[in-house]
Structures are given as structure tokens and as C-alpha cells.
Amino acid sequence: MIQFALVTPPASIKQLRVAALAGGVGGAKLAHGLATLLPPENLSIIVNTGDDFEHLGLKICPDLDTVLYTLAGRSNPTTGWGLTGDTFNVLDALGCFDAPTWFRLGDCDLATHLWRSELLRRGMLLTKVTNMLSHALGVRQPILPMCDMPMPTRILTDQGEMDFQVYFVQHACRPAVRAFHWPQVGNAKPSAEVIAALDTADVVVFCPSNPFVSIDPILMLPGVRERVNSRLSIAVSPILDGVAVKGPAAKMFSEVGIKPSAQAVASHYAGLLKGFILDKVDEAQIAQVRALGMEAAAIPTLMPGLLERTAVAQYVLEFALHLL
Amino acid sequence: MIQFALVTPPASIKQLRVAALAGGVGGAKLAHGLATLLPPENLSIIVNTGDDFEHLGLKICPDLDTVLYTLAGRSNPTTGWGLTGDTFNVLDALGCFDAPTWFRLGDCDLATHLWRSELLRRGMLLTKVTNMLSHALGVRQPILPMCDMPMPTRILTDQGEMDFQVYFVQHACRPAVRAFHWPQVGNAKPSAEVIAALDTADVVVFCPSNPFVSIDPILMLPGVRERVNSRLSIAVSPILDGVAVKGPAAKMFSEVGIKPSAQAVASHYAGLLKGFILDKVDEAQIAQVRALGMEAAAIPTLMPGLLERTAVAQYVLEFALHLL
Numbered sequence: 001m002i003q004f005a006l007v008t009p010p011a012s013i014k015q016l017r018v019a020a021l022a023g024g025v026g027g028a029k030l031a032h033g034l035a036t037l038l039p040p041e042n043l044s045i046i047v048n049t050g051d052d053f054e055h056l057g058l059k060i061c062p063d064l065d066t067v068l069y070t071l072a073g074r075s076n077p078t079t080g081w082g083l084t085g086d087t088f089n090v091l092d093a094l095g096c097f098d099a100p101t102w103f104r105l106g107d108c109d110l111a112t113h114l115w116r117s118e119l120l121r122r123g124m125l126l127t128k129v130t131n132m133l134s135h136a137l138g139v140r141q142p143i144l145p146m147c148d149m150p151m152p153t154r155i156l157t158d159q160g161e162m163d164f165q166v167y168f169v170q171h172a173c174r175p176a177v178r179a180f181h182w183p184q185v186g187n188a189k190p191s192a193e194v195i196a197a198l199d200t201a202d203v204v205v206f207c208p209s210n211p212f213v214s215i216d217p218i219l220m221l222p223g224v225r226e227r228v229n230s231r232l233s234i235a236v237s238p239i240l241d242g243v244a245v246k247g248p249a250a251k252m253f254s255e256v257g258i259k260p261s262a263q264a265v266a267s268h269y270a271g272l273l274k275g276f277i278l279d280k281v282d283e284a285q286i287a288q289v290r291a292l293g294m295e296a297a298a299i300p301t302l303m304p305g306l307l308e309r310t311a312v313a314q315y316v317l318e319f320a321l322h323l324l
Numbered sequence: 325m326i327q328f329a330l331v332t333p334p335a336s337i338k339q340l341r342v343a344a345l346a347g348g349v350g351g352a353k354l355a356h357g358l359a360t361l362l363p364p365e366n367l368s369i370i371v372n373t374g375d376d377f378e379h380l381g382l383k384i385c386p387d388l389d390t391v392l393y394t395l396a397g398r399s400n401p402t403t404g405w406g407l408t409g410d411t412f413n414v415l416d417a418l419g420c421f422d423a424p425t426w427f428r429l430g431d432c433d434l435a436t437h438l439w440r441s442e443l444l445r446r447g448m449l450l451t452k453v454t455n456m457l458s459h460a461l462g463v464r465q466p467i468l469p470m471c472d473m474p475m476p477t478r479i480l481t482d483q484g485e486m487d488f489q490v491y492f493v494q495h496a497c498r499p500a501v502r503a504f505h506w507p508q509v510g511n512a513k514p515s516a517e518v519i520a521a522l523d524t525a526d527v528v529v530f531c532p533s534n535p536f537v538s539i540d541p542i543l544m545l546p547g548v549r550e551r552v553n554s555r556l557s558i559a560v561s562p563i564l565d566g567v568a569v570k571g572p573a574a575k576m577f578s579e580v581g582i583k584p585s586a587q588a589v590a591s592h593y594a595g596l597l598k599g600f601i602l603d604k605v606d607e608a609q610i611a612q613v614r615a616l617g618m619e620a621a622a623i624p625t626l627m628p629g630l631l632e633r634t635a636v637a638q639y640v641l642e643f644a645l646h647l648l
Contacts, residue, residue: 056442057381087413093435097460099442107431111417118380118423136421 010202010324013317014038019201019231023048023214024063025080025246026238027207028070029303031141033313034205035071036306040140044197045071048209049126049145050153050182050217053165055103056094058113059120062165063214064130064145065112072137077304080246082106102170127191144193146218151188153213154181164213173248177255180212182220190221198227203320206235208301210249211268212256225272233273234320236301236312237262240279245302263288266296275323277301277316295323334526334648337641338362343525343555347372347538348387349404349570350562351531352394353627355465357637358529359395360630364464368521369395372533373450373469374477374506374541377489379427380418382437383444386489387538388454388469389436396461401628404570406430426494451515468517470542475512477537478505488537497572501579504536506544514545522551527644530559532625534573535592536580549596557597558644560625560636561586564603569626587612590620599647601625601640619647 010016022031022045031045052061069075069083076084086106095101119129125148134143155167157175209215219225242260244250250260258264262278266289273294279301289296303309334340346355346369355369376385393399400408410430419425443453449472458467479491481499533539543549566584568574574584582588586602587609594616603625613620627633
């Protein structure tokens with residue numbers, strides 16, 4: 001007689017083990033919703049570090065911080081970066097010295113960068129540092145940098161090649177993008193924590209983040225794409241009604257010759273996804289998305305507050321349960 | 325017929341070219357008085373950098389900053405360090421991370437350290453960096469770091485050997501001092517600007533700073549002691565009535581076995597000084613100081629405000645003119 005080891009599928013969304021791939025604001029919002037619904041041990045948030053850069057000797061990790069501050073309930077909803085209620089006394093004083101002030105460092109935000117930089121200088125890995133910062137801010141869900149080594153995103157534009165933050169903040173995304181480039185991808189590998197999160201996940205959620213500069217860098221790390229491919233993967237479109245909720249995603253699609261749309265995002269991830277969630281306004285695109293070989297559903301995806309974040313997260317998890 | 329090239333001595337105190345040797349608070353006060361009386365091109369302030377240290381990745385130069393902030397009229401008179409009216413938002417946030425907060429970094433003060441550290445990282449010499457910071461704060465007198473390379477003062481105490489700032493701030497000068505130690509003195513040399521300031525000075529003023537840890541490190545640099553010896557040198561005692569106005573000078577004298585007094589300070593510099601100014605309360609020591617081979621005078625030396633600073637500076641310069 002042969003015995004089968006039966007793996008019981010999760011009976012409720014709370015039992016789902018989720019690995020979320022996230023960039024900045026949009027990613028942080030869905031992660032926030034997922035964090036509200038899932039027990040901390042069932043959620044890992046794998047965060048893009050391609051935006052990381054060094055500025056005034058500080059190691060700054062914009063996406064990690066946005067996710068961290070959002071989950072801590074301390075992100076600034078008006079700016080989309082930094083801490084709510086932060087002051088800018090150091091930055092004002094730097095301005096008196098003609099020091100660069102284009103990157104808006106708040107005082108409390110600066111403390112994060114100072115302490116992270118110090119811990120990294122002491123030899124601690126970014127994963128561990130992020131864990132300590134999370135702990136200090138009361139965030140219990142693992143926020144995992146995609147890798148512990150630098151893997152900067154370089155943007156090739158009509159005004160030359162530049163670091164992501166220079167393109168994004170200093171040039172306010174104005175230059176036309178020609179291509180993306182990761183000069184250090186050959187040396188980068190995902191952390192053991194990222195690998196473990198993917199290996200134990202029931203579902204991988206692509207948060208509504210920029211496909212080119214937030215999600216692709218994560219997928220590009222050796223071993224990640226295969227692992228994502230072997231799980232149930234679901235994406236939430238960062239583009240609705242042809243525009244990005246925030247950031248340059250739609251502009252980038254146009255500049256690389258693709259009409260920006262939810263369907264274009266689904267197409268970008270074709271072969272990798274089992275499910276795709278687009279906004280209610282793009283319901284008409286469901287058939288085209290399904291034609292790409294994935295399930296599709298349309299819901300309201302705007303997530304200004306925790307109520308909407310939790311609603312979208314709930315739908316994502318129910319959709320996953322349905323597809324499992 | 326033989327012609328003599330006559331060097332006309334300065335006819336007024338404003339024409340005196342002065343090189344002042346200074347540490348922190350006391351040195352900054354007299355430098356402030358001198359800066360009020362002299363045209364900027366006739367004053368150079370050579371500042372101890374033995375207290376400099378690295379903290380949270382920031383290069384901090386406490387004595388340079390005290391002199392800079394004092395001459396800029398922005399020093400905090402209550403604390404003796406930092407900027408008046410500064411806030412501590414970064415430090416408070418660092419405290420949430422369990423980062424070290426024993427060194428009280430104000431927000432505007434932090435901007436000085438951030439920008440200095442950045443300029444040094446870009447390869448600029450500390451002398452040039454200090455010049456830029458001075459310019460930004462509207463200070464026209466050259467504030468010269470004694471050297472451009474690190475020459476940290478190490479304090480040997482009954483609780484072990486430690487960096488100066490660890491002894492001074494973290495341990496609040498409590499450990500008993502056994503000796504002073506400059507492990508990097510072999511590699512240190514004064515900057516060209518310091519040499520030029522000494523070579524062109526009519527008078528070298530030893531400000532009322534700690535002899536052991538503020539003035540000695542400057543004198544120890546190769547070529548400085550000989551140059552000071554070749555000029556008219558005058559010191560103002562940092563000790564009055566057996567105690568230091570500020571800082572551990574008197575305690576240090578006791579701990580190395582010398583009864584602290586103005587006379588003990590004069591004795592410490594014996595052979596190097598032509599004139600010595602002690603406080604009116606120590607007038608009785610004038611004869612003993614003269615016995616050390618220098619002229620001596622007693623005046624009120626406390627300098628809480630600019631009025632007293634200018635009065636002491638005026639006396640120092642008139643004394644110099646008298647001794648030239």
C-alpha cells in the first residue's frame with residue numbers, strides 16, 4: 001500500500017504564507033494592508049534596493065525606508081517619502097554651507113541613515129540592520145532588502161546615464177529614459193532570508209510598484225525568477241487608466257515604446273504570473289490580460305488609507321486562495 | 325657708508341601680527357577678543373585638533389568648532405559647546421534606535437560635521453574645509469587646524485587608556501589622569517598655513533587653554549616650538565585661584581603631581597614665554613612667575629562677554645607692544 005504525504009492547502013487567508021515584492025510608495029501601501037491581515041510570521045516583504053545610494057556619506061535606502069515607515073504608521077502621506085511631522089533643521093543648516101540639499105533629508109529620517117550607515121560600517125549586513133531598525137520602530141514583519149550587496153539601478157536617458165536617485169529626485173524624472181542598467185548585477189545575489197521567504201511562500205505578491213526599477217531588479221537576482229515561477233504569483237497593477245498612481249512608471253513605458261496600461265504591466269510579467277489584479281477603471285482589459293495566460297480580476301486599487309490597503313490585500317489573498 | 329635696513333616695530337596694537345594658539349572655550353573667548361580688535365589679516369588662530377574624533381561616521385573637531393562658533397557669535401554660552409538655540413531632533417531619533425547619544429549633537433551642529441566629513445571624503449584638506457566653513461559663517465579671521473592629519477590625544481587614566489572625547493564627555497573627566505599620549509605625532513606636521521602664521525607673527529599668544537591637551541599638542545608638532553621660541557610669546561593663565569575656569573586643567577595638574585596654580589602654568593611653559601598674564605586674584609604669584617624668567621602682569625581674566633574678551637585682548641596686545 002502506498003501512502004501519500006498530503007500537503008493541506010491553507011483554509012483561510014490568514015494561513016497563507018506570503019512573500020511580497022515591493023518598491024516604494026505603492027508597494028509599501030499593499031504591504032501595509034497585508035501586514036494588517038496576516039500574522040507577522042506569514043509575511044515577508046522583499047524590497048528593491050536598486051534605488052539605494054550614498055549621499056553626504058550616508059547610506060540611504062529609499063524603498064526600504066518607505067516600507068519601514070509605512071508599516072510603522074509613520075510615513076508622510078503628503079510627500080510620499082520621509083516621516084510625518086519631521087523637521088528639516090539639519091538640511092536648512094546644510095543649505096547655509098552650500099551643501100547639496102536636493103535630497104530632502106528630514107531630521108528624524110537622517111537619524112535612520114546615520115545609524116544604518118554606522119551599523120554597516122561596523123560590518124553588519126543590510127538585512128540585519130534593517131531588522132534592527134524595524135524592531136526599533138515596532139515593525140514585526142520581516143522587511144528584507146533584496147540583497148546585502150549594492151546593486152544600483154542606472155538610468156540611461158537622453159541626458160546621459162545617471163544614478164536612480166539623481167534621475168528620480170534631482171532631475172524629477174524629466175529626462176527621457178532609453179534603458180535601465182545594473183552594472184553590479186553580476187556580483188549580486190539574494191540574501192538567504194529572501195531565498196527562504198520565497199521557498200516557503202504559498203503566494204508571491206507583486207505589489208503595485210514600478211516594473212522596471214522596483215520589481216525587475218528583484219527578479220533579476222540569481223535564483224529569484226525561477227523561485228517566483230514555481231510559486232503562485234499574483235501582481236497588482238501600478239498603472240490604472242494609463243497612468244501610474246505615483247512615480248514615472250507610465251512615462252517609462254511610453255519612453256521605451258510601449259503604451260502604458262494595466263495590460264502592458266501584465267504583458268511585462270507574462271509567463272511569470274498566475275493572477276493579475278487591475279483597477280476597476282481598466283475592467284475592459286481583463287480579456288486581454290487573460291489572453292496572456294493568467295487569471296485576472298478588477299477591483300478598486302487606490303489605497304490612500306489603511307481601510308483601502310486592507311481591502312486590496314484581502315482581495316489579493318482571497319484571489320490567491322482561489323487560484324491555489 | 326653702511327646702510328641699515330631698519331624694521332620698524334608696530335606703533336599700535338592694531339598693527340601687531342598675532343598668532344594665537346587655542347583649544348576650546350577659553351581659547352575661543354580670547355580669540356574672540358583679539359578678532360574684535362585686530363584687522364582679520366593680522367590674526368591667525370591656530371587650533372588644537374587633538375580632541376578630534378570620528379563618531380557615527382562624522383569627523384568632529386570640537387575645538388575648531390568652538391572657536392568657529394564663538395567668532396561667528398553663535399556659540400552656546402550656557403553649555404560651552406554647540407550652537408546657541410540649536411535643536412536635538414536627530415539625537416532624539418537616534419536615541420530611539422539605541423544609538424550612542426553621549427556626544428550631544430545638535431541639529432545645526434550636525435550639519436557642520438556632515439558637510440566637513442563630506443568635503444574631507446572628497447579629498448579636501450581640513451585647513452581648506454575649515455576655511456570654507458568659516459566663510460559660510462561669516463568669520464574672516466583664519467582659523468587654522470594645527471595640522472591636516474589626525475593627531476588624536478590619548479589619555480592614560482586609572483581606568484585605562486581612552487580617546488580624549490571619551491574621557492572628556494563620556495566619562496565627564498572622572499578618571500584620574502596618569503599621562504598623555506599622541507600615538508600619531510610621528511606622522512604629524514603643522515600645515516603650511518600654521519608655519520606661515522608663526523613665521524610672520526610679531527607675537528604668539530597662548531590663549532587660556534588647557535596646557536596639557538590644548539596647547540602642548542600644537543607645540544609638539546615639528547618646527548612649532550622653535551618658531552614660538554623665536555617670537556615674542558605671551559600666555560594668559562587658564563587657571564585662576566587654583567582652579568580652571570572651565571575643563572579639567574586643574575584636576576590634571578593635581579593628578580600628575582603638581583599643585584594647580586597660575587604659577588604652575590607659567591612653569592609648564594618656562595623657557596618659551598616672554599610674558600605671562602595671570603588673574604588679579606593671583607597677583608601674589610607675580611614675583612614667582614618673574615623668577616621663571618618672564619615678565620608678568622595681573623589683570624581680571626574672566627571673559628564671559630565680548631566686553632571682557634576685548635579688554636583682556638587689549639591688555640595682551642599692549643603688554644606685547646611693551647615687551648617688543
